[in-house]
Amino acid sequence: MEYQQSPKFFVRGPSAFARLIMFATLSLLLIASDARFSYLSEVRQSAVSLLSPFQWLANYPVVLYNDLSDFFTSQANLRAEVKRLSSQALVHGAALQQLKTLQAENEHLRSLFDASKTTIRPTKMAEIMHLGSDPFTHKVIVNIGADKDVQAGQAVVDAAGVLGQVTRVYPHTSEVTLLTDHDLSIPVQVERSGLRAIAFGSGRDYGVNLPYLPANVDIKVGDRLVTSGIDGVYPKGLGVAKVTSVKVSAGSPFATIVALPIAGAQNFRQVLLLDLDHKTAVNEEVSKVREEEQLSKISKGNNNNKSVKKNAGH
Amino acid sequence: MQVIKRRMIYASLLMALVLQLFPWSGWGLYLRPDFVLLALLFWMLRAPQHCNIGLAWFAGLAIDLASGSLFGQNALAYAITAFFAVVYQRRLILFTDLQQTSYVFLLLLINQFTLFLLKLFAGAESPGYYYFLSCIISILLWHFVIVKLFSPRGRH
Numbered sequence: 526m527e528y529q530q531s532p533k534f535f536v537r538g539p540s541a542f543a544r545l546i547m548f549a550t551l552s553l554l555l556i557a558s559d560a561r562f563s564y565l566s567e568v569r570q571s572a573v574s575l576l577s578p579f580q581w582l583a584n585y586p587v588v589l590y591n592d593l594s595d596f597f598t599s600q601a602n603l604r605a606e607v608k609r610l611s612s613q614a615l616v617h618g619a620a621l622q623q624l625k626t627l628q629a630e631n632e633h634l635r636s637l638f639d640a641s642k643t644t645i646r647p648t649k650m651a652e653i654m655h656l657g658s659d660p661f662t663h664k665v666i667v668n669i670g671a672d673k674d675v676q677a678g679q680a681v682v683d684a685a686g687v688l689g690q691v692t693r694v695y696p697h698t699s700e701v702t703l704l705t706d707h708d709l710s711i712p713v714q715v716e717r718s719g720l721r722a723i724a725f726g727s728g729r730d731y732g733v734n735l736p737y738l739p740a741n742v743d744i745k746v747g748d749r750l751v752t753s754g755i756d757g758v759y760p761k762g763l764g765v766a767k768v769t770s771v772k773v774s775a776g777s778p779f780a781t782i783v784a785l786p787i788a789g790a791q792n793f794r795q796v797l798l799l800d801l802d803h804k805t806a807v808n809e810e811v812s813k814v815r816e817e818e819q820l821s822k823i824s825k826g827n828n829n830n831k832s833v834k835k836n837a838g839h
Numbered sequence: 840m841q842v843i844k845r846r847m848i849y850a851s852l853l854m855a856l857v858l859q860l861f862p863w864s865g866w867g868l869y870l871r872p873d874f875v876l877l878a879l880l881f882w883m884l885r886a887p888q889h890c891n892i893g894l895a896w897f898a899g900l901a902i903d904l905a906s907g908s909l910f911g912q913n914a915l916a917y918a919i920t921a922f923f924a925v926v927y928q929r930r931l932i933l934f935t936d937l938q939q940t941s942y943v944f945l946l947l948l949i950n951q952f953t954l955f956l957l958k959l960f961a962g963a964e965s966p967g968y969y970y971f972l973s974c975i976i977s978i979l980l981w982h983f984v985i986v987k988l989f990s991p992r993g994r995h
Contacts, residue, residue: 573904
């Protein structure tokens, strides 16, 4: 019998059931504290950096494959790509010249209207390392983190449009939640009609839903949805999704609208992280309210202290 | 009598973890066998004095960290599965290979279902029935690779 090495009779310690109860309680506590409070984010960060060598090892074959296929790419492919890129650069260059004059004109008009100036946000380049390893969520891991001043909440875009938002920052990597994730929503605007809505990730089949829109809403299949910019996270006018189906049923006052994201974690490896814009109207409003709250707390605290002192004096 | 070293258990668990962390994506994610759980079950049947519910719990915690899910979800699922494995361990080692495989399949289903419930409670959207395909791949791996390769025991 290879199974019993110890001559002792009772080698098993506490019974299996006692252990189960103990560990189950422990994990329920952990789940509750992780879901409700943010005490564990530092623990998670340090533990993730412990795990990172294993993650690196696991990624290594893929990195090697990518490097090798980059190395052995044929000359014909390279030439075709150079040709495509230079023609693209020509088109973009012409468009850019127009953009500059338009931008100047727009700034001028905005100053006439006394509207707040739009700023161009600095960006950081990042590379997608791998997709998230949980079939329940739609996340990707990118290769820059706290070491490059990445902050949770930054918008992530690729060449085609919005990809998602940074949700967790680790020392050298960060986690980006994709638009299609169940927990992410993004304010959008229909490009054709200017109608505003909120797109929610469906969490299932790589699409986003536009719920709570009336059955007679002016949205057609093929409409492009762009960011509306009213949230202060995503700048205005980035491509988000293309409407793929609009269904109206007699039984529901709402239309069922499904759209497919334009950007895709499968398409591009390079992404841009847009820096948080702290100067938007919404953020200013929020910080004002917070300051007021803090002030009122401090003054309350002072009052309490005074009353305590008074009581003590009596 | 073959002595099972603690070091070997940990090494195999780490190897399973690396395999699990391999950047699976798309369909690969649904078809990915649960390497860590298979390694845990393998050792739980052969060395219950070294590999118990506690180790399963810690392995689950490592997976929670790696996958970025809520702390303790995988850990709880693994602990429950490990409980059912450990409780019947003495009977299981007397089973034939096929009987053992079917019991392990049941354990994998328990694990997958517990995790499914926990994730739904936490507010995730169900990924569909494909999610349970992973159990089938896992059990095929168990029956045709793990038991055949790593189990040099003579039958009792």
